[in-house]
Structures are given as structure tokens and as C-alpha cells.
Amino acid sequence: MYEEALDQKVPGIYLQREEIGGGEGGGGGAEVSVPALLERQGVLVGVKADAGLAPFEGPGALPGDTVTRGLERLPEACARWKARGASFTKWRSALAIRGRGGPSGPSGSSSPGPGPSSPSSFGASPAAVAANAEQLARYAAVSQAHGLVPLIEPELLIDGAHPAEAAAGALKVCRNFFFGGGSTAGGARGTHRR
Amino acid sequence: MLAARTAGEEGQQRWKRRRKKKEISATATAATAAAAAAASPAPPSEEEREGEMERLRQRERGGGRAKEAHSPPSPLSPSDQPTQEVLTAVFAAIEKINQEAAAAAAAAAAAAAAAGEGRGARGAEAAAAVSLTGLLLKLMPCVPGADAAGPAPPDERLAALTLDVLRECVPAEVPGVVLLSGGLSERRATEVLQAISAERARRARACAPSRSPYPWAISFSFGRALQASAMRLWSAGRKQRGRGGGGGEGEGEGARGGAEGAERASVAAARTAAAALAGANRDASLGVYRGPHPAADADAADGVGLREGFRGFRDDAVAREAAAAAAGARREKEGEAAAAAV
Numbered sequence: 213m214y215e216e217a218l219d220q221k222v223p224g225i226y227l228q229r230e231e232i233g234g235g236e237g238g239g240g241g242a243e244v245s246v247p248a249l250l251e252r253q254g255v256l257v258g259v260k261a262d263a264g265l266a267p268f269e270g271p272g273a274l275p276g277d278t279v280t281r282g283l284e285r286l287p288e289a290c291a292r293w294k295a296r297g298a299s300f301t302k303w304r305s306a307l308a309i310r311g312r313g314g315p316s317g318p319s320g321s322s323s324p325g326p327g328p329s330s331p332s333s334f335g336a337s338p339a340a341v342a343a344n345a346e347q348l349a350r351y352a353a354v355s356q357a358h359g360l361v362p363l364i365e366p367e368l369l370i371d372g373a374h375p376a377e378a379a380a381g382a383l384k385v386c387r388n389f390f391f392g393g394g395s396t397a398g399g400a401r402g403t404h405r406r
Numbered sequence: 407m408l409a410a411r412t413a414g415e416e417g418q419q420r421w422k423r424r425r426k427k428k429e430i431s432a433t434a435t436a437a438t439a440a441a442a443a444a445a446s447p448a449p450p451s452e453e454e455r456e457g458e459m460e461r462l463r464q465r466e467r468g469g470g471r472a473k474e475a476h477s478p479p480s481p482l483s484p485s486d487q488p489t490q491e492v493l494t495a496v497f498a499a500i501e502k503i504n505q506e507a508a509a510a511a512a513a514a515a516a517a518a519a520a521a522g523e524g525r526g527a528r529g530a531e532a533a534a535a536v537s538l539t540g541l542l543l544k545l546m547p548c549v550p551g552a553d554a555a556g557p558a559p560p561d562e563r564l565a566a567l568t569l570d571v572l573r574e575c576v577p578a579e580v581p582g583v584v585l586l587s588g589g590l591s592e593r594r595a596t597e598v599l600q601a602i603s604a605e606r607a608r609r610a611r612a613c614a615p616s617r618s619p620y621p622w623a624i625s626f627s628f629g630r631a632l633q634a635s636a637m638r639l640w641s642a643g644r645k646q647r648g649r650g651g652g653g654g655e656g657e658g659e660g661a662r663g664g665a666e667g668a669e670r671a672s673v674a675a676a677r678t679a680a681a682a683l684a685g686a687n688r689d690a691s692l693g694v695y696r697g698p699h700p701a702a703d704a705d706a707a708d709g710v711g712l713r714e715g716f717r718g719f720r721d722d723a724v725a726r727e728a729a730a731a732a733a734g735a736r737r738e739k740e741g742e743a744a745a746a747a748v
Contacts, residue, residue, distance in 0.1 A: 221684035222632075302544065302627075352536040362536075363627065365544035367588055372551035375559075377567065 225250055226258030226302050226363070232293055247297045258363070259293045261286060261301035261351065272339035279343050280305045283350060290358035300361040303351040305344040308335030308369050335372065538579035544627050547585050547598050561601035568602055569609065573619045582623040587631030592683065593699040595631035596690045603693035625691040632687060635702035636680035643672025 231246050247257045263282030267273075280303060282289075290301065336344075348364045355362035548567040550558065572583060585602070587595035603624060610618050626632075646668045682700035689695040 221681070221688045300542075304544075349536055352541050356537055356540050361540055361542065363542045363544050363584070365586065365627075367544075367586060368546045369588070371589070372553060374551040375554055375556075377548075378551075 222255065224256035224258055224300065226260055226300065228260055229263070229289075232257065232259050232296050232298060251297055256299045257297050258300040258302060259298050259360075260304075261289065261293075261355065261362075262303045262305075265304075265306055268337075268340045268343060270339050270343060272337050274335070274337040274340070276308055277336050277340035278306055279340070280347055280351075283347060283354075286351065286354045287358070290355055290360055294358050294360055298360060300363055301351075301355045302363040302365060303348060303355075304365040304367055305348055306367050306369055307341060307344060308371065538577050539581060541580065542582045542584055543576060543580055543622075544584045544586055546588050547602060549590065549598060552589055561597055562605060564598055565601040565605035569605055569620065572622075576622060578621045580622050582625060584625050584627035587626070587628040590631060592631045592634055592701040595626070595628055596686050596695060596699055599626055599687060600690035600693065600695040603691055607693045626687050628687060632683050633680065635683060635700070636676040638702050639672050639679055640676035643669040643676075646672070 227246060233245065233247070250257050261282065262280045264280070265278040266281050268277035268279040282303075293301065344366060348366060352362040352364055547564060548571060549564055576583060585595075585599055590598065606620050606624060610620060613619070646665050679700065679702055686695055686700050
């Protein structure tokens with residue numbers, strides 16, 4: 213469907229796990245090899261590396277907290293996808309934002325405005341934020357170790373009544389966490405340079 | 407992916423399922439391509455790895471860019487106690503990871519020393535880390551919640567918020583940031599991307615290119631916002647064929663042929679829509695999108711009928727697992743009961 217669209221517009225497409233094939237969840241029966249099809253058109257093939265979300269039930273968890281599944285068998289899967297021609301992967305975690313009604317500062321400051329006494333910008337618990345950030349960092353390490361570019365997606369859900377400023381505040385926390393965690397998760401495995 | 411769906415009967419169902427669960431595949435653009443192309447070569451050799459290790463160690467000792475990039479965020483306002491609380495927890499966790507990694511690296515070094523020359527795979531495993539230059543960040547732009555009350559802030563405001571956060575939080579080493587469309591309509595996703603690209607260009611003009619605080623590529627990785635119209639058009643044609651083909655005895659070849667023609671037309675329309683959507687978003691990522699938006703119809707553009715509720719975990723998968731576990735437990739119990747009876 214995308215023959216035209218792909219021309220100079222969409223250089224990469226990521227597939228569901230079952231769509232790239234290579235065992236574990238099918239792909240074998242498909243008449244058309246999707247990765248091959250994309251490669252023929254010069255489109256980079258990616259894979260959604262995570263296996264969906266699951267409730268987070270650690271200490272300090274709040275109702276609605278989630279973590280992402282699929283880290284256990286990720287190294288084997290990455291090796292398989294690489295062999296099937298993939299060049300990148302994606303991992304999604306999801307965090308809710310707590311609604312904060314208060315207006316923010318007029319200056320466009322990136323810190324969240326003074327809000328009511330909610331415990332954080334997140335609807336998610338601090339434990340869930342930490343758990344998700346760590347998962348993202350570990351996923352990125354595994355993916356890079358297999359020569360696959362990780363696309364790390366800590367999605368802040370649009371659900372809720374929060375203003376954009378609350379999203380900004382929550383994003384900040386999460387980003388800082390990740391890059392702290394990501395950069396210190398143990399030195400320098402990947403040497404990929406731009 | 408799209409091709410697979412067009413090829414297979416099950417494709418349409420899968421799409422429906424995913425549309426509900428918001429688990430559609432997405433496409434990424436130039437940033438992905440550039441980074442993937444740069445980083446897809448074979449994993450680094452031992453020497454390269456060691457060299458990079460040394461560079462990182464030096465940077466950690468001597469500060470410099472890496473340290474700057476990962477320095478704690480600017481102080482939050484005193485009224486922002488909540489966020490500070492989260493940050494405290496967050497940095498405690500980082501410290502823990504730090505210690506773990508350092509311990510693992512030390513253990514690996516000790517093991518390597520004990521084993522003499524051979525620094526085996528175990529050592530490499532222990533040092534697994536993340537290179538900021540070899541990843542892309544995919545995130546939601548700063549937009550109000552779907553149920554937020556009051557007038558929507560102007561796109562310029564959303565762009566400013568998003569860029570402020572990116573500037574403060576994303577290290578310069580990261581090659582690209584791709585925005586997701588999570589829950590935004592096709593039209594809104596494009597408009598927000600355009601606003602961010604334009605605002606970034608405006609800000610970049612104010613400083614020397616080499617010193618831009620916005621060094622990463624900004625692009626899109628949309629699922630629904632890139633496909634919904636095309637899928638809608640395509641599935642309309644499928645439905646028509648379903649009616650034409652299953653028409654029964656009274657239906658002649660003419661009706662069937664008409665339905666097939668309609669399906670062909672719908673596939674063509676879907677292709678055109680897919681190309682137009684991709685083009686609009688490419689333009690928006692370059693800051694040159696002008697509209698009107700090519701979504702198939704006003705409903706698609708505004709996201710009518712596409713609103714989702716909780717977009718969190720996949721309860722279907724969880725429910726399946728729970729059911730399987732329960733069934734297993736039941737079987738076990740029955741087995742025990744049977745054994746007891748014997």
C-alpha cells in the first residue's frame with residue numbers, strides 16, 4: 213500500500229513481532245515476507261520489541277501502574293530479528309499523568325506550575341516510574357548489544373484532564389530519570405557513532 | 407506491515423483489534439533512518455568497546471560534555487515539592503543502578519585479570535550499557551489531557567513547552583527525537599509536529615548552529631496518525647466486496663464485478679491517502695506543512711470515533727494469561743484430587 217508513500221517520506225517502519233517472523237509467534241505462514249518487501253523498497257525494518265504492558269505490582273505501586281513485558285527473552289529475540297534484517301527496535305512503556313488543574317506560570321517555564329497538593333506530576337507511582345525507566349535502559353542496552361537501534365518510548369498517556377504544563381513536568385522527571393539511568397547503566401557497550 | 411494486511415484476510419481483523427488497543431505499528435522517519443543506518447553495522451569489536459569505555463571513564467572523571475548533559479535538572483520552584491519528591495526517588499534509583507554497574511564492571515575486571523588474557527563474553531555482558539548516540543527517543547509532545555477542560559492552548563504554547571523540556575532533559579548526544587501521536591487525531595498530530603518544528607527553527611535562528619540547544623533531529627513515529635485514513639478507506643472496500651461476493655443466487659457477475667471494481671478503487675484511494683499522510687507529516691517534520699490536512703474525512707481529521715479510553719496495559723493478554731494460569735491450577739488440583747482418590 214505504501215509504495216508511493218515510502219518514497220522519501222517514510223524511511224523506516226516497525227513491525228509487530230509476529231510480522232517479522234522468524235519463529236516465536238508465527239510469520240512462517242505468510243505468503244509475503246514483509247521484511248523482504250520493505251527492504252526491496254529501501255525501507256528500514258524495525259520491530260516492536262516489547263510484549264505489551266502488564267500491571268505493576270511492586271512495593272509502592274498504585275492502581276493503574278504498569279510495566280512492560282518482554283525483557284526476559286529479549287536477547288534471543290534481538291538476535292533473531294537482526295538475522296531477519298531488522299535495524300531498529302522499539303520499546304513502549306506507559307505512564308499516566310495526574311490531572312493538575314492549576315494554571316502554570318505565564319513565562320512558559322518548563323517546570324510545572326504550582327499545583328494542588330498531588331504527590332507528583334504522575335498518576336503513576338514513583339516506584340512505577342523508576343521501574344519503567346530501568347526497563348527502558350536495560351532494553352536499550354540489549355538492543356544496542358545486538359546492533360539494533362533502540363527507539364525508547366516512555367509514553368505519557370493523553371488520558372486524563374491534565375493541562376499541557378502537567379505533561380511537561382512529568383516528562384521532565386521521566387526524561388531526567390532515563391538519561392541518568394541510561395548513561396550510568398554501566399559504561400560503554402555500544403560504540404555506535406553518528 | 408500494511409502490505410501484509412492487504413495480503414491477508416486476517417489483516418483487517420488485526421487492524422480492528424489494534425485500533426481498539428492502540429497497538430498499531432508505527433513508522434518512523436528520517437531520524438530513525440539516519441540513526442539506524444549509522445548504528446546498524448555489526449556490534450563493536452573488543453578494541454572499539456574498550457576505547458569507548460576509556461572515553462566514558464575520562465568524561466566521568468573530568469566532567470565535560472557528558473557530565474553536563476546528565477547533570478541534574480535546574481532547580482524546581484519551591485512550590486513544586488511534589489516533583490522534587492519524585493526526583494528524589496528517581497535519583498536514588500539511579501544511584502543504585504550506578505553502584506550495580508560499577509560493581510559488575512569491577513567484578514568483570516577481576517575475573518578477567520584472574521583468567522589472564524581471555525576477557526570473555528561474561529565480562530562484556532557485565533558491562534552492558536547504553537550509548538546515547540545509538541538510540542532514538544520517542545515521546546508524547548506536551549499536550550493537554552484528552553479530557554482537559556477549558557480552551558485549548560495555542561499550538562505555539564505546546565511547542566514551546568515541549569522544546570523547553572527537550573532542551574533541559576535530552577542530552578546532545580541523542581541523534582533524534584520522534585514524536586508519537588498517542589491519542590491525537592491525524593490532523594492534530596500533524597499540526598503539533600509542525601508547530602514544534604517551526605518553533606525549533608525559529609529558536610535555532612537565534613543562535614549559532616554549532617551551539618544550538620536543540621541539536622537532535624525531530625521527526626515523527628506515528629501509528630494511527632499515519633494510517634487511520636488509509637485503513638478506513640481500504641476496509642470500506644473490503645466490506646463492499648464482502649457484500650458483493652456473498653450476494654447469493656440472485657446476484658450475477660455484474661454485481662460481483664462492480665464490487666471488485668469498488669474494492670480496487672478503495673485500495674487506490676487508500677494508497678493515495680497513505681502517501682498524502684506521509685507527505686504531510688514529512689513536511690511537518692521539516693516545518694513546512696501548510697495544510698489542508700489530507701485525512702480521509704473530517705471525522706478522521708478530528709479523531710471522531712477514534713477516542714479511546716484507558717490506553718494502558720493490554721488487558722486481553724493479561725486476561726488470557728490469568729485464565730491460563732487458573733486453568734493450570736485447576737488441572738493441578740484435579741490431578742491431586744484424582745491422585746487422592748486413587
